[in-house]
Amino acid sequence: MTFLRILSAILLSALISAPVIAAPDLANGKIIDQQKCYACHAKKTGFGNGDMIYTRSDGKVKSRADLKKMVGLCNTELRLDLFPEDEADVTAFLNQQFYKFKP
Numbered sequence: 001m002t003f004l005r006i007l008s009a010i011l012l013s014a015l016i017s018a019p020v021i022a023a024p025d026l027a028n029g030k031i032i033d034q035q036k037c038y039a040c041h042a043k044k045t046g047f048g049n050g051d052m053i054y055t056r057s058d059g060k061v062k063s064r065a066d067l068k069k070m071v072g073l074c075n076t077e078l079r080l081d082l083f084p085e086d087e088a089d090v091t092a093f094l095n096q097q098f099y100k101f102k103p
């Protein structure tokens with residue numbers, strides 16, 4: 001199954017020259033969070049822990065749509081220059097790790 005998915009992803013990206021919207025890459029999302037997001041969130045919450053902003057009880061994110069919007073906001077407002085695929089990956093990672101919204 002996995003092999004078929006990978007194979008079809010490769011075939012698809014070979015066929016279409018534009019970037020393919022593939023399944024989100026959670027490992028990539030985690031790296032992005034650690035490299036681009038964690039330090040600032042750690043500073044902002046004052047706890048020295050960049051994960052706490054995602055789990056705070058008065059968090060702003062109440063749905064998957066909110067999460068997507070917030071990631072987009074942090075990305076564009078702060079000019080982090082993430083590609084749309086990276087944004088999707090980090091959103092998927094944060095949802096899997098912290099928010100756990102249903103698709």
Ligand code: HEC
Pocket residue numbers: 032033036037038040041044053054055056058059060061067070071074075078080082090094
């Ligand atoms: C320069 C600082 C900074 C950087 C870098 C940053 N953020 Fe944020 N982020 C914030 C601040 C400040 C808030 C709180 C905003 C508020 O409460 O209105 C926030 C809030 C969030 C929230 C909402 C948390 C919640 O549940 O309430 C998400 C999701 C988020 N950021 C994602 C990201 C992602 C993903 C990245 C990296 C790609 C990122 N941010 C990079 C400053 C930053």
